[in-house]
Amino acid sequence: MIKFIIPFVMLSGLAISQQNLKDNFVPLKSSGTLPDVFTQNIRNVIQKDISDLNKNHENDKYIKSNYLTEANYEIEKIVKSGNTLINDEVTVYLNKVADVILKNNPTLRNELHIYTLKSPVVNAYSYDKGYMFIDIGLIAQVETEAQLAYILCHEISHYTKKHHIEGYVKNKKLDRQNYDRNGDDKLIEKCQYSKEKESEADVEGFRLFEQTDYNLKQAEKAFDVLQYAHLPFELVEFKKSFFETEYLKLPNGYFLKEVSSIRNNSNEDDTKLTHPNTAKRKQTVVDLIANRSNAGKVNALVGQSQFEYIRDLTRMELCRLYLKRRDYPNALYAAYVLANKYPNNQYVAEVISKCMYAISLYGKGSIRYNSDSYLENGIPSHSDIESYPQQLYHFINKVPSNEWTMLSLNYVYRTHKKFPSNQNINAYSDSLFKLVSQVNWGIVDFVRLSKKTEVVTETAKDTLATAAEPASKTDLIASIQKENNFKSYDTAYYKEMYLDLFMNDKEFIGKFPANGSSTTSSSSGFSSYSTSSKSSDSKTKKSKKGEYIKTEDKIQKVLLLEPFYLKIDESKEEEFQYFSSDKKQENYIVTVNNCAQKQNFELVTLDPGLVTSSDVDKVNDYSVINDWFSEKFDADSDDKNPIFNTNEIDNLVGKYGTQYVFKTGIVNYKSRSGKKRTYYYAFVYDIKKNEMIYKKFETFRDKDSKDLINAKVYQTFYELKHKK
Amino acid sequence: MRLMYLIYAAMFIVALSYGQSSGYMGKRLFFGYAFNTCPALWGSNANNKTISGTEGNAESGKIAFNVLHEGFFECILSSKWTMGLNARYYKTTYDNATMMVETNRDLIYNSRTTPEGFYTIKGLSYGLYFKLFTAKSVAPWGKYIQFGPVLNTANAFYNPNEMYVNAQTQYAVNYSYERRDTLLTDFGSQKQSYKGFNFMFGFGKSRIFYNKLIVDYGCNMYLLSAFPNIALTYKQDITTQNYIQKTINRRIRGINHFNAFIKIAYLI
Numbered sequence: 001m002i003k004f005i006i007p008f009v010m011l012s013g014l015a016i017s018q019q020n021l022k023d024n025f026v027p028l029k030s031s032g033t034l035p036d037v038f039t040q041n042i043r044n045v046i047q048k049d050i051s052d053l054n055k056n057h058e059n060d061k062y063i064k065s066n067y068l069t070e071a072n073y074e075i076e077k078i079v080k081s082g083n084t085l086i087n088d089e090v091t092v093y094l095n096k097v098a099d100v101i102l103k104n105n106p107t108l109r110n111e112l113h114i115y116t117l118k119s120p121v122v123n124a125y126s127y128d129k130g131y132m133f134i135d136i137g138l139i140a141q142v143e144t145e146a147q148l149a150y151i152l153c154h155e156i157s158h159y160t161k162k163h164h165i166e167g168y169v170k171n172k173k174l175d176r177q178n179y180d181r182n183g184d185d186k187l188i189e190k191c192q193y194s195k196e197k198e199s200e201a202d203v204e205g206f207r208l209f210e211q212t213d214y215n216l217k218q219a220e221k222a223f224d225v226l227q228y229a230h231l232p233f234e235l236v237e238f239k240k241s242f243f244e245t246e247y248l249k250l251p252n253g254y255f256l257k258e259v260s261s262i263r264n265n266s267n268e269d270d271t272k273l274t275h276p277n278t279a280k281r282k283q284t285v286v287d288l289i290a291n292r293s294n295a296g297k298v299n300a301l302v303g304q305s306q307f308e309y310i311r312d313l314t315r316m317e318l319c320r321l322y323l324k325r326r327d328y329p330n331a332l333y334a335a336y337v338l339a340n341k342y343p344n345n346q347y348v349a350e351v352i353s354k355c356m357y358a359i360s361l362y363g364k365g366s367i368r369y370n371s372d373s374y375l376e377n378g379i380p381s382h383s384d385i386e387s388y389p390q391q392l393y394h395f396i397n398k399v400p401s402n403e404w405t406m407l408s409l410n411y412v413y414r415t416h417k418k419f420p421s422n423q424n425i426n427a428y429s430d431s432l433f434k435l436v437s438q439v440n441w442g443i444v445d446f447v448r449l450s451k452k453t454e455v456v457t458e459t460a461k462d463t464l465a466t467a468a469e470p471a472s473k474t475d476l477i478a479s480i481q482k483e484n485n486f487k488s489y490d491t492a493y494y495k496e497m498y499l500d501l502f503m504n505d506k507e508f509i510g511k512f513p514a515n516g517s518s519t520t521s522s523s524s525g526f527s528s529y530s531t532s533s534k535s536s537d538s539k540t541k542k543s544k545k546g547e548y549i550k551t552e553d554k555i556q557k558v559l560l561l562e563p564f565y566l567k568i569d570e571s572k573e574e575e576f577q578y579f580s581s582d583k584k585q586e587n588y589i590v591t592v593n594n595c596a597q598k599q600n601f602e603l604v605t606l607d608p609g610l611v612t613s614s615d616v617d618k619v620n621d622y623s624v625i626n627d628w629f630s631e632k633f634d635a636d637s638d639d640k641n642p643i644f645n646t647n648e649i650d651n652l653v654g655k656y657g658t659q660y661v662f663k664t665g666i667v668n669y670k671s672r673s674g675k676k677r678t679y680y681y682a683f684v685y686d687i688k689k690n691e692m693i694y695k696k697f698e699t700f701r702d703k704d705s706k707d708l709i710n711a712k713v714y715q716t717f718y719e720l721k722h723k724k
Numbered sequence: 725m726r727l728m729y730l731i732y733a734a735m736f737i738v739a740l741s742y743g744q745s746s747g748y749m750g751k752r753l754f755f756g757y758a759f760n761t762c763p764a765l766w767g768s769n770a771n772n773k774t775i776s777g778t779e780g781n782a783e784s785g786k787i788a789f790n791v792l793h794e795g796f797f798e799c800i801l802s803s804k805w806t807m808g809l810n811a812r813y814y815k816t817t818y819d820n821a822t823m824m825v826e827t828n829r830d831l832i833y834n835s836r837t838t839p840e841g842f843y844t845i846k847g848l849s850y851g852l853y854f855k856l857f858t859a860k861s862v863a864p865w866g867k868y869i870q871f872g873p874v875l876n877t878a879n880a881f882y883n884p885n886e887m888y889v890n891a892q893t894q895y896a897v898n899y900s901y902e903r904r905d906t907l908l909t910d911f912g913s914q915k916q917s918y919k920g921f922n923f924m925f926g927f928g929k930s931r932i933f934y935n936k937l938i939v940d941y942g943c944n945m946y947l948l949s950a951f952p953n954i955a956l957t958y959k960q961d962i963t964t965q966n967y968i969q970k971t972i973n974r975r976i977r978g979i980n981h982f983n984a985f986i987k988i989a990y991l992i
Contacts, residue, residue, distance in 0.1 A: 595749070599750070698860045705931065707935075710748070710749055710935065711865040711932070712862065714746055714748070715862045719746070
């Protein structure tokens with residue numbers, strides 16, 4: 001009996017409970033035991049791989065040993081990046097699909113390590129070590145489990161055919177031998193080789209795929225998914241009614257009468273592409289399908305409902321990933337699509353609220369983009385967008401900034417009323433009230449009557465008089481109520497959008513500014529975190545060296561986030577000195593800890609490279625903070641752009657007992673001519689207040705000597721501790 | 725009493741430094757030894773040799789350097805400033821080739837002669853100096869400039885058997901003049917002491933090994949020594965009695981005006 005009970009208990013412990021997407025969504029997280037790649041010594045792994053390579057008497061040993069070094073480090077980097085999901089629902093599902101595909105080949109199945117990557121890109125890739133990474137963006141796009149299975153088959157074929165290492169060897173040989181040829185020739189030759197391998201993987205992948213009971217036609221359809229990967233995961237008409245209420249009817253002028261068609265570039269010139277164009281790839285698969293029987297084949301073997309659930313999880317996660325790169329229109333559209341399916345999902349409503357608020361800030365100039373941002377030119381024009389999403393982009397760009405703020409408040413406040421316990425939505429709502437108070441509108445603007453008033457009574461005349469001379473807030477509210485009683489209308493569409501709230505909602509009345517027109521200054525004069533883009537605290541010291549420290553808080557404890565060390569030597573064929581960097585990084589962590597310890601500085605290290613197999617929580621925490629920084633660094637470092645992709649910062653601050661996150665690293669560079677440069681950086685961010693409180697970036701025309709590093713790191717902690 | 729004040733002042737500065745500087749891994753005091761050297765191009769070194777050779781008494785040597793030994797104590801005031809005290813000892817010679825003693829002077833016969841031999845100088849300089857480290861450096865690590873006042877003290881010694889002047893002195897004899905050979909060996913006291921102020925300026929770079937050992941290299945110059953003293957030209961009245969007084973500064977300047985150094989210090 002015990003024999004049966006124990007496995008059952010273990011399995012139930014490992015089982016991941018499904019989320020109820022009708023109500024809410026919790027961002028994807030890793031769980032369970034961390035794989036070996038987290039805990040193993042990578043240098044030992046590489047040495048073993050190279051030793052095996054030497055035993056096998058293979059050609060191109062030097063290049064291949066370089067590949068093994070690079071590939072192992074790259075895999076480690078990806079797995080430990082915080083973007084790789086481990087034992088989460090999606091990854092478990094992907095592995096189930098792989099189990100189905102390779103049910104007759106357990107040896108091969110055991111060689112594979114399949115992970116989900118938190119990336120909005122529509123892509124999947126594999127290494128010759130058997131590691132496969134499937135992007136969230138791809139899973140969100142596929143239409144059936146069978147399509148996903150075919151993509152996995154394609155990636156498995158890359159692995160079995162050793163395409164990655166062969167491509168590496170080919171490219172290295174081309175780089176060595178063809179110095180007399182121009183760059184284009186070399187690129188074309190590399191691309192040609194890559195295309196051959198991709199075509200081979202398409203064919204071999206199909207052969208593996210046809211051994212399963214998946215619908216063969218879905219392999220063909222998978223290429224359509226790739227073809228239209230630049231479009232949202234679902235194309236639905238963006239209806240203006242989404243933002244409308246009984247008292248708000250948006251003008252037709254804000255919306256396009258018709259949207260553009262979708263361009264078909266499936267037959268594009270692929271000379272300089274690593275993959276054949278989709279038309280060719282699709283045709284290859286169509287030819288293969290032609291003579292095969294598809295009888296009894298199905299779209300889902302693991303389960304249709306499970307596939308749809310998993311896909312919706314990735315779509316929900318995708319919204320967060322869009323927020324991470326500050327792509328608010330895409331996040332808004334994705335959330336809009338999801339809201340149609342899950343109208344009561346709190347997470348979706350929160351994403352929309354975040355986007356509305358963010359776009360309000362963007363309109364005020366408080367959220368800015370730069371050349372390093374994902375949206376380097378800001379929110380694109382609708383003319384750059386295809387199909388239904390064009391409508392949303394047109395709407396965003398057409399609505400004047402102040403009106404957007406009012407519309408946002410209308411949506412976010414009503415969402416807050418729908419989910420009153422959601423503190424985030426409440427906070428955005430409050431921030432929007434502040435924004436409204438800074439523009440030239442107040443309650444007084446919502447009591448003006450137009451000359452087209454149909455019924456003008458003595459009372460209504462009084463109302464007009466009241467509007468002309470700003471009265472008390474309660475008087476103004478009363479006038480609105482009177483206005484409603486007499487069914488007076490204003491020409492501006494937004495005048496009545498809050499009417500029901502003014503009538504019935506005391507909280508709204510209490511928070512809404514009384515008379516914005518008479519009290520506001522310019523819209524750029526925001527003061528709070530939510531509306532100020534530049535850090536302009538008077539207590540901030542700034543020196544010529546670009547180093548400044550906020551002085552109001554005494555810092556005694558910081559969270560050290562994965563110290564970084566990189567050595568580059570251009571004089572060597574392999575510029576990136578992986579082994580050396582790795583060893584230096586280990587020493588650097590020791591140095592940082594020593595320097596902190598010497599000054600009684602409390603340091604908590606959060607580094608996926610320093611975890612045990614049971615430290616999955618640390619990996620998740622690292623991921624959250626890393627995502628926070630990703631969004632932060634999409635803007636200028638001095639900008640105080642609000643961070644939307646995570647709500648977990650307060651929890652982490654409580655868990656680790658500090659709101660200060662310390663990022664530091666060293667890059668050592670040696671040029672072909674032997675010139676040496678060492679770059680040292682150290683930043684401390686207050687993740688609770690969303691501001692950088694310490695910055696040091698220095699360049700030395702010197703090697704990365706131990707005394708240099710000791711001196712700089714010790715100085716950093718000294719300055720932090722003594723607020724110097 | 726003065727000494728007590730000095731000690732109090734030093735303690736105050738050190739206490740101040742602990743409050744403001746990170747030091748190197750928390751260490752803010754160090755002491756050590758410095759080896760200073762400059763080529764003996766024209767002025768002779770302690771062995772009365774010069775690289776260039778002279779027409780005088782100094783021997784020509786391909787490798788002829790002046791050597792100065794220095795002991796110092798330094799404290800770190802801030803991340804950019806250190807303050808130190810040093811004592812620098814050197815021994816050198818004055819090669820008499822370049823200065824002539826006026827041995828006879830009257831309306832008819834005027835004679836100047838270079839003394840034979842050389843005299844020895846033993847010098848001790850005391851300096852108070854400050855180092856200002858560059859923007860990216862952290863005292864005591866990195867590149868810096870240094871400056872500060874210096875008190876030069878020197879003792880000159882000569883041996884009358886080695887240093888003398890063979891002069892012809894003109895005498896009036898029977899309404900005519902007669903010149904006689906005269907050996908002049910009296911250059912005043914055989915041990916003469918001199919003092920003078922100067923101002924040191926220099927730059928250098930220091931590295932730290934094993935978190936305790938400072939290796940510092942660079943150069944320094946005594947600014948007032950870098951410029952020729954117009955008062956000490958050939959045409960001044962130099963007699964055997966004031967010969968050392970008039971020439972010793974020239975040699976002290978020569979040895980101090982530019983030196984390369986390497987310092988070894990211990991961080992405490």
